[in-house]
Amino acid sequence: MDVNLVNHFLEAVMNVMPQLGFSTVKKGELSIKGSDISISGVMAVVGLVGDIKGNIIYSMDFDNAKKIASQMMMGAPVLEFDEMAQSAISELSNMLTGNASNNLYQAGTSVDISTPTLIYGNEIKIKAKAEKVLCVEILVDLMKLNLNIAFE
Amino acid sequence: MKKVLIVDDSSFSRSILSDILSENGFEVVGEVDSPEDLIDTYVKLKPDIVTMDIAMPQKDGFECTEMIMRQDPNAKVIMVSSMKDDEVVKQAKRIKVAGFVQKPVDAEELVQAIQLILSREEIYTELDRIYLECFSEALENCIVKMSKTSADIVDAIFQNESRGISVISAIIGKHSGRMILDMDSKTAESLARLLYKREIDSQILQIVAEFANVVCGNAISILNRKNKNFGLRVAPPTIFYGENLSISTPEIVSKTVIAEMSFGKITLNVGFTRGDEEWM
Numbered sequence: 001m002d003v004n005l006v007n008h009f010l011e012a013v014m015n016v017m018p019q020l021g022f023s024t025v026k027k028g029e030l031s032i033k034g035s036d037i038s039i040s041g042v043m044a045v046v047g048l049v050g051d052i053k054g055n056i057i058y059s060m061d062f063d064n065a066k067k068i069a070s071q072m073m074m075g076a077p078v079l080e081f082d083e084m085a086q087s088a089i090s091e092l093s094n095m096l097t098g099n100a101s102n103n104l105y106q107a108g109t110s111v112d113i114s115t116p117t118l119i120y121g122n123e124i125k126i127k128a129k130a131e132k133v134l135c136v137e138i139l140v141d142l143m144k145l146n147l148n149i150a151f152e
Numbered sequence: 153m154k155k156v157l158i159v160d161d162s163s164f165s166r167s168i169l170s171d172i173l174s175e176n177g178f179e180v181v182g183e184v185d186s187p188e189d190l191i192d193t194y195v196k197l198k199p200d201i202v203t204m205d206i207a208m209p210q211k212d213g214f215e216c217t218e219m220i221m222r223q224d225p226n227a228k229v230i231m232v233s234s235m236k237d238d239e240v241v242k243q244a245k246r247i248k249v250a251g252f253v254q255k256p257v258d259a260e261e262l263v264q265a266i267q268l269i270l271s272r273e274e275i276y277t278e279l280d281r282i283y284l285e286c287f288s289e290a291l292e293n294c295i296v297k298m299s300k301t302s303a304d305i306v307d308a309i310f311q312n313e314s315r316g317i318s319v320i321s322a323i324i325g326k327h328s329g330r331m332i333l334d335m336d337s338k339t340a341e342s343l344a345r346l347l348y349k350r351e352i353d354s355q356i357l358q359i360v361a362e363f364a365n366v367v368c369g370n371a372i373s374i375l376n377r378k379n380k381n382f383g384l385r386v387a388p389p390t391i392f393y394g395e396n397l398s399i400s401t402p403e404i405v406s407k408t409v410i411a412e413m414s415f416g417k418i419t420l421n422v423g424f425t426r427g428d429e430e431w432m
Contacts, residue, residue, distance in 0.1 A: 046322065047323070047386070048387060049387050050324075083402055087403060090402055112324040113324065116403075117320050118400040118402070119318070119392050120398050121397040125392070126391065127358075128388075128390050129365075129389055
């Protein structure tokens, strides 16, 4: 897996978040994990197939998921991670991945993306089909959004 | 003949569009020049396509489109406007308009935009009709051939709470979607032992993921053979597991079956988006 792949996804976050009304986007830690990861909160998985094949899993804790959903819904209060909030996070992952696939295309790599699937819960373990998963932490208005990039 | 409703405040524009549409085999069932009668007219006439001008005095084309979408989320609206800059296009995409044609309208461009929408709708309708039986067939065949045990496939309602292990296979294609296989850990272990005659050790999840991959691959092959316009392909599987796992797919209609074997149950949930992402 090409580590440069990360940049296309980072660019997507930089492009899309301001459009949704978030003011600051900062890249945090980058780490490489084995194919096993454990997360509590919300995960959105989107598949990519084309010149490269794999999945991206966006993850965030419940509080941040609610805050992000609220911001996307023009500040409407989000008290529970209900269907509206789930829909917002699903749409976010769709927008980010769509933008990333455009960036990839500009760079000569063509991929199609799938619809997102949303998973949530406590202490969920993930086994991706990839030797290594690239994890990038991004701070969006001080909220942690993680990108877990699993490509063959 | 497919039915079109024209929405534009200019009688000149309406007559140009009406001429283009009638000359190209579409039936213009109505013309609307203001938001007042819009919804009643839409409901009464049930058009296949709505052409929508943007710049109108009382409510603009975006507001009118949103009104229609609230009434009918599957409405197919083509924006017809003299403005087609980035901002306008972005806004159109946000409200999930089905197409966008710039004025002065080129007849061929409008007709192609409409045909693209209609053929997409036909493809979706066929996919929707047959996908569950193809996935059920693939699931049953794989269980029987790979584990040498029998399985009963029954219709079911999807439970958002996982039994413990969920494998997500993301699907791309003309209409994208995903397949989810869900089972408890006992079933996963039994399945793995039957699939992989050797020592399974800590490989249960890998074996289950590979099983899901084969099921999904088989199912989409069956579908692609039935209609090459589906263009389906699958991404590598991702497994989620834990005691407290929930799955949600707010933007998608999905169908579910359960495979019942002597050693446990596997839930298969699959769905595809209707979405119109391709027009730009």
